[in-house]
Amino acid sequence: MNDNELRALIKQIVEEETQPGIPIGVSNHHIHLSEEDFETLFPGQKMTKFKNLRQPADFASNSKVTVVGPKGEIPGVRVLGPYRKQSQVELSLTDGFQIGVNLPVRMSGNLDGAPSVTLKTDAAEITVAGAIAAKRHVHMSLEDAKKYGVKLGDNIAVEVTNGKRRLVFNDVVARPREDFVLEMHIDTDEANAAGLSKDSIARIISDNN
Ligand SMILES: [Zn+2]
Structure with missing residues (x-):
């Protein structure tokens, strides 16, 4: 493993540790x-x-x-x-x-x-x-929004991983609200495109405004 690969691996581990998966609905x-x-x-x-x-x-x-x-x-x-x-x-x-x-x-x-x-x-x-x-979106609490550094209506990129059909969804709308809990909402077409299964994990990877 060279330096760059090691860096990428550490970055991935840090992201996984600081940002456990977002439930997908x-x-x-x-x-x-x-x-x-x-x-x-x-x-x-x-x-x-x-x-x-x-x-x-x-x-x-x-x-x-x-x-x-x-x-x-x-x-x-x-x-x-x-x-x-x-x-x-x-x-x-x-x-x-x-x-x-x-x-x-x-x-x-x-x-x-x-x-x-x-x-x-x-x-x-x-x-x-x-x-x-x-339009695909992520429901989140106001605290979640602070943690991710996003505000209502922001476009974010979310990676969905399950080892088979890895996919990055761009143009996912952030929807923080006091009574919301963390959950990404996609439709059946999008779920199938990502080969979604029970062990799929969603993770915010960037603000793509
Ligand atoms: Zn929704």
């Missing part, structure tokens, strides 16, 4: 609904919890809908709670091709110009504007 396609839209799709029902998610404010509900686009439909897309001000459909780009919708890659909540899709249940059918592919 893979977001399957899902839907956020306004209370009004929920009541239309599920008349007389209340949103009930299927399971907690890692972010304390969020949960998966027991409700599922069919998402319909011009070229196809995706059944059984889960509704996440709590209610949002505005309904929003989050799909992978693969889903978008499947149903014929050209999805913009956006942060959650930014729906300007996002295409409309139809949501269908046994009881009703509504049109929602819009559908997006969620």
Whole structure:
């Protein structure tokens, strides 16, 4: 091992010691609904919890809908709670091709110009504007943000390693908030691109603004 290799190895060890892996949450396609839209799709029902998610404010509900686009439909897309001000459909780009919708890659909540899709249940059918592919991001506490030297909206680079399909994701948005816990959110396309498995580790490698 020469000097440079030794340096690289020490740097890697220091990084691993000072920055244990960031948990990775893979977001399957899902839907956020306004209370009004929920009541239309599920008349007389209340949103009930299927399971907690890692972010304390969020949960998966027991409700599922069919998402319909011009070229196809995706059944059984889960509704996440709590209610949002505005309904929003989050799909992978693969889903978008499947149903014929050209999805913009956006942060959650930014729906300007996002295409409309139809949501269908046994009881009703509504049109929602819009559908997006969620921009990958890292939830973190305010203390985490300090530790990593990042602020809300910063673009960071995150390496995902599992020995098989190592990948650096650039343009990952930092999302510090008081009630957030450390977790990287990527969608199923991104998880597959990285060959993600249970022992995969994510690590912030730089600020790539
Ligand atoms: Zn998220």
